[in-house]
Amino acid sequence: MTMSERIKPVLLPLAALLVFEAWMRLAGAQSDSLAPPSAIVLALAGALADGSLLAATRDTLASAFAGLALGGIIGLVLGIALGLSNIFNRLMEVTIEAIRPIPSVALLPIALIALGFGYRMEIAIVAFACIWPVLIVTRAAVGSIEPRLIEVARVLRLTQLDRIRKIVIPAALPRIFLAYRLAAGIALIVAVTVEIAINPLGLGAGIMTAQQALRPDLMLAYLVWIGVTGFALNALLMAAQRSLFGRAAVIGEQA
């Protein structure tokens, strides 16, 4: 990659920031909804220094990952069961088709009256949202395992549990990891959405509070930070996927 190819993609965001800054300064307007980039950076540094931003990030990520773990396990177990047994898969078809299209935020009021505000309600909604990508991809991955591997398992007289542990999961692992990567992105999105909509917790609540306090610099700092968190999570999982599975992961993505 030449020097100019490295610079070109950076030009647009840089120019936008400069124009934005200059326009805010020249107009000199006191705004309740906008702040110049320099003020946003200051607010970001301030919120980082006093620990409020990191505490909010911890709350959001904790809920997102707890939900991901819970929903991911349910999705994985169901996905393996559905992928292994054609009968079970066909019997459950209508039930799954009926539940899956319910948008996760629609469960928010149910979780609210059943669990109240706080972590538990957020975790429950995130878990519901994470079940589906894991279930669908795992089911497809397990269903498309090389049949000869299953035959080998039968010849070796492996028990059902050993068969899943030693043959099915390793064979489907690259695509299962891909499913978890997708689900992790969804978990963060759902967690932030729940916090913005109703739950007084984490980054979503932080950005809502900043807006209501008419602190546009802090609000936009939160927005930038949420973007950074999403980007970092995605980049981290992509790197993990590449180093763990290499080419296998790439092939899984195309399938």
Place this chain on the structure above:
Amino acid sequence: MRWSAIAWRLASFGVAAGLIVLWQLAADQRLISPVFLPGPDRAWASLLRGFTTGDLLTKLMGTLTHMAYGWLVASIVGIALGAMIGSSRAMRIYVAPTLELLRPLPVSAIIPVAIAFLGLSQGMALFVIAFGSLWPLLLGTIHGFAAVEPRLYEVARVLHMSRLAVIFKIALPSAAPDILAGMRLSLTVALILAVVCEMLAGLNGLGQWVLLSARAFRSADLFAGVMLLGVIGYVTALAMGAAEHRLLRWQAVRR
């Protein structure tokens, strides 16, 4: 063969019906307090009552209207912008990386910013839904345009076609699968954001309906609303799938 498929489908419906019966039994035995979990009979009665005497129909129409307007605006803007960026190499180099950078941002984080500018209004909801559903569409369109077979462009050059003609006669049809996949994704996003905006801004729609029902502990109404949201998700996905199938029929040979 077809008969066995129908038999499986019926059996699958049977399983779903069995689960509903279990739900009814659990509700009748009061295993879970009826405050949280109404039986299917009460939810169904509430659904019917909502449609005949209540204002469930106007709520349903409200949500559908929010979704449709936001999604249509996003579709038009997304395809136009995507075509502009995707069909020019320079634009792809300068603009596309910035867009990719923004992709993992949880779009609901834009809600507070939209509230700061537009208040808790209909316009805010429209902007958020359109902005949120823009991303999958925009990136899908850019990808579709970038992946057009280069020889088709050579043919266009030989035929001295204008840039508009190239876009409409070559690029758009060949990018159609990516664009339609983006449109389907953004439809889901539109539904979720419509519900969240209705909850936050108290706009006329199912989001507001389920939240108010939860606040008043009218769990039957709440479940009726959630079921209706599931139906919206199901029917829109089904319609989109059918449209995709129809629009891409001419490509079936090539695939």
